[in-house]
Amino acid sequence: MSETLSSTPLPDGKDIVLASNNAGKLREFSAILGTAGFRMIAQGELGVPEAEEPYFTFLENALAKARHASLLTGRPALADDSGLCVDALAGAPGVMSARYAMLAGGERSDAANNAHLVRELQGQPNRKARYVAVLVYVGHVDDPCPIVAQGEWAGEIVDEPKGGNGFGYDPHFYIPAQGMTVAELAPEAKNRISHRGQALQALLTALKAREGAV
Numbered sequence: 323m324s325e326t327l328s329s330t331p332l333p334d335g336k337d338i339v340l341a342s343n344n345a346g347k348l349r350e351f352s353a354i355l356g357t358a359g360f361r362m363i364a365q366g367e368l369g370v371p372e373a374e375e376p377y378f379t380f381l382e383n384a385l386a387k388a389r390h391a392s393l394l395t396g397r398p399a400l401a402d403d404s405g406l407c408v409d410a411l412a413g414a415p416g417v418m419s420a421r422y423a424m425l426a427g428g429e430r431s432d433a434a435n436n437a438h439l440v441r442e443l444q445g446q447p448n449r450k451a452r453y454v455a456v457l458v459y460v461g462h463v464d465d466p467c468p469i470v471a472q473g474e475w476a477g478e479i480v481d482e483p484k485g486g487n488g489f490g491y492d493p494h495f496y497i498p499a500q501g502m503t504v505a506e507l508a509p510e511a512k513n514r515i516s517h518r519g520q521a522l523q524a525l526l527t528a529l530k531a532r533e534g535a536v
């Protein structure tokens with residue numbers, strides 16, 4: 323394996339590198355895992371550049387991102403590959419959620435992705451969709467037993483954006499049970515019930531068991 327970016331061991335064994343550059347995800351990770359006694363360090367703070375995400379499943383991309391961060395830092399790493407899967411679009415944008423508009427010749431931004439999504443669903447009565455998050459934790463780059471956790475959250479795509487919270491597709495992702503879009507939900511409410519929140523709770527249980535903390 324190649325040189326790590328930093329060889330200085332951290333004093334606390336509970337430091338985990340968050341293998342993500344998405345500020346929205348990092349906020350949600352820190353809010354949930356911070357209260358569980360794990361200190362999160364964003365990979366950007368350690369100089370880790372964006373990893374390649376060449377695969378067609380969330381699982382493979384998440385594993386690639388976690389290994390990449392662990393390889394370059396020499397530390398445990400946690401990655402999240404997630405996205406929006408729309409029934410009427412055969413599961414698209416799926417693993418391409420972050421690059422949806424870009425792959426159609428537009429820019430890489432939440433605004434462009436949302437505009438592209440609304441266009442693609444024009445005249446389509448079936449609005450069912452779900453968010454999916456797959457989390458992978460590796461204790462080290464060659465960890466033969468990564469911890470994997472998955473969460474899903476069902477909703478409907480609405481044309482009119484509503485709300486200012488969250489990130490990504492949240493202003494267009496309506497949750498019938500809540501009667502509002504995810505961007506209208508308080509951040510704590512989203513973290514409690516979201517795809518990422520569910521996956522993180524499962525991951526935490528497994529992580530604590532591995533740490534011998536339960």
Ligand SMILES: O=P(O)(O)OP(=O)(O)OP(=O)(O)OC[C@H]1O[C@@H](n2cnc3c(O)ncnc32)[C@H](O)[C@@H]1O
Nearest residue numbers: 342343344402403404405406419420489490491492
């Ligand atoms: O790979 P990293 O660095 O973690 O950041 P990213 O934004 O590229 O993340 P992904 O490759 O996993 O792509 C996920 C995209 O799916 C969307 N997404 C995932 N979770 C979401 C959420 O909770 N709310 C809104 N959109 C979400 C959003 O557009 C993300 O950019």
Ligand SMILES: [Mg+2]
Nearest residue numbers: 344375403420
């Ligand atoms: Mg990405």
